[in-house]
Amino acid sequence: MKDDIVPRRCFGPEIWLAGVAMHLALLAGLKYAPSAISASGEPMEFQRIMYFHVPSAWVAFLAFFVTFVASIAVLVKRSMWWDSIATASAEIGILFCTMALISGSIWGKAAWNLWWAWDPRLTTTFILWLVYASYVILRMSTPSGERSARFGAVYATIGFVSVPLTYVSVKLGAGMHPKSAGLEPKMLHALLFCIGAFTVLYFAFLRARFRLEQLRRAIQ
């Protein structure tokens, strides 16, 4: 892979796909999926936040995983191309992780009457957010270049390794986060569609941010 390759356009065809898919995702989550029914038989419209929350969390994890893989590639191949991928993906991951945390918090207020609970999944996601926020701060404060790429790669690798450890260490308390079991087929369709739409959106963002990073590198 050539290091200094710059995509010609900011957005590729996937942005159109993402645009259409995100609109359809809105319809899927708000219209197609039936209302969730509470144990007492009342509809719980707030449950629809799931179609936004779960895909956001999924994209956040995907983005951080991409950063991890790209970081290993940086360390092995000393490739700046992969570094642009890692930087771009980490920032997008933070964006989606923030959205997942905020949407989860709004849902929590409706469902648990709590803005936040120190549940293992919530805590791990929060710490994941902190790890990658530190990653971005590290990248901001290192003069860009080969050394910055190495530092970032080392941090992203160690950071990713620490995530399962965090999950184990906080899991000792009982979790209250809902599990995915028992979704109606239509709800599952809508959810899977939203996850797909968000994933396409992630790749559209990744290309745009990657191009920006490559351009920045090119003019330096």
Add this chain to the structure above:
Amino acid sequence: MRWLSAVLCLAAKDVRHELRTREALASMAVFSLLTIVLFHFGFSDLGQEATVFAPGALWVTFTFASMIGLARSFSVEEINGCLRGLLLCPHDRSVIFAGKMLGSIASVGAVSTVALVLFVVLFNLPIFSMLWLVWIVMLLGVVGVTAVGTVFSAMTIGTRMRQTLLPVLVLPIILPLVVFGMQTTAKIINSATTGSAPVAEIAGGIVGMLLFDVILTTAGIMTFEHVVVE
């Protein structure tokens, strides 16, 4: 053998340097004392039971104090190009990592030990019989924190924000270890005060921390060579 003697030589150099200047030791010790005072006014002065907040306070004190020592670990090597000299040594990079880590374990471990004793005395914690166990758990924490801290200390001297960045980088990574350490310490203190020891749980905590230490140290050794390439 050659690897080990080089590591010990580097660690001994750091310990000697620290004993002569006493810069990091003094600031870590005073910082720990100040934290203890703050915890007194923040918790025990407000009526909180010392046995309840002690595990958290102990680990917060030791974690933040260790940041001071770790920040100095590599910044002292910058003077007169010492780091370049180290890198020119005909040794593997892992020697520098292990030597530096061992040196930090010595200084951070010493300060933590003093802080632990002061903690027990100043808050009248009735845990003398279990003190050795708390000490072991704390040392396991020191190993993990210095493993991560050594890599990031070498990293931060190459950034614009310098050592200010170190806690920001280290704390999210060592969080699981600190959480585990707090939980295990709480169990030990609890068993010392109530008299019933959940041996299996405490042993599980110690094994878990050992595992974390192995993982973090391995990650440190594997990534350190990428940090000090020049």
